[in-house]
Amino acid sequence: MRIGILGLGRIGTFHAETLAALDAVGSLVVADPFANAAKAAAERFGAEVADSPEAVLASGVDGVVIAAATDAHPALILAAVEAGVPVFCEKPVARTMAEGLEVLQGVAGRGVPVQIGFNRRFDAGFTAARDAVLSGELGRLHTVRAVTLDPAPPPAAYIAASGGIFRDCAVHDFDVIRWVTGREVSEVYAVGGNRGADFIREAGDADTTGAVLTLDDGTVAVVSNSRHNARGYDVRLELHGFADSVAVGLEDRLPLRSVEPGATFPAGVPHDFFMDRFTAAYRAELTAFTEVVAGVRPSPCTVEDALEAGWIAEACTLSLREHRPVPLAEVRRG
Missing domain, CATH: 3.40.50.720 (NAD(P)-binding Rossmann-like Domain)
Known part of the structure; x- marks a missing residue:
């Protein structure tokens, strides 16, 4: 084609x-x-x-x-x-x-068909985690933890046009939480601060944030993001259920150093960039698009899907600014 x-x-x-x-x-x-x-x-x-x-x-x-x-x-x-x-x-x-x-x-x-690029939906680890949820092997979920930590901030010009860390970075966590759990977010509470680059503060953004998402079935999801992770590019997801728990990103290239005596994990060279971490996922994502073009599958991530993650980012941005919980219904009315 x-x-x-x-x-x-x-x-x-x-x-x-x-x-x-x-x-x-x-x-x-x-x-x-x-x-x-x-x-x-x-x-x-x-x-x-x-x-x-x-x-x-x-x-x-x-x-x-x-x-x-x-x-x-x-x-x-x-x-x-x-x-x-x-x-x-x-x-x-x-x-x-x-x-x-x-x-x-x-x-x-x-x-x-329109497919929006959320590559984590095509990563082998995130796909296995979703399968574990859908199969019921984890039991009913009670806690989800998602992490995206960049090794260094993007350039100042990028930050100024990004829409903020929730819309630019955390939105990947928001999308994959929806996709893996099959649940919607009902309310958020976000906090954040600036621990590094002055140009992020000057742009009115935060460089380190945390958000607590309440899902529509009562599951609690905690999302942690930062523009500063000197050891590398860290993307993880934990799913804790009443029957079992699983983690995405817990592998030898995890950019985290254990200080436990005698620990040798992780032993590999840390991931240093999103293209490095998600090379295979990008290939799978574009392969999926060729199948969409060929008419043999529907869009695996629609405009509506992308906007759902966007509403969560909007709610977190408002929550951080006003220091209060924000129901998703509130921003949707806006």
Whole structure:
């Protein structure tokens, strides 16, 4: 099949490399506002270059991958759907929830699949954890713990445009908690602070946060996030039930050092970046998209799914600002 890629920055180039290696993909068509980026990708991956997103959509592509800046996501998603081209778009759907709802309305009933990029749904560990929940082997859940710790903050310009740590970072934890447990979040309480880079504080954001999510069945989920983890990129999930407990990320490349006498775990080289940690998940995610394009499976992460995680991020942002619990119903009314 023929796949278009809109945006050839860090993640767009990574997606181009992944797609070029998939047996299902025969050719790539790329476009980027910076002509040199598109040219470099074309030379590296044997892709064709188009001079605009419109040209990509008109080039006979079977599907399109959107890896452009967040502000461009709504218009590009809607343009692809209008052209009848299946879409994969990196999260978030839009910069604001209001814009996201406009996208949801614009794609509803059009019959064109849209897949939003939440790669943890395709990681082997998270998939096994979900299977353990769905099979009932853990019994009824009572506690969930999720962790995402970055090795270092992104650049100041990225932070300023990110929408905040809950919308940019923790939203992955929020999505995977919903997906793994099969439950919705009813209320949140969030705290946070700044322990490092001044530019994060100046942007009105926090660099270290904690959030307690109450799920609709009473399960308590605790989410911990930070932009500062000197040992590496740490992503984990614990699920504790009345019959058993399991953990995702408890492996030899876990960036955590035990101080127990005689302990040798973890013994591997720590993960140092999200592309390192989730290389296989990204490949599985884009393989799934080729199956969506081929019409053999529905979108595994819809616009509506992505907005559900976004509402949790909105509630946490409000909770942190106002120092109080926030029911999800409150932000949904907004």
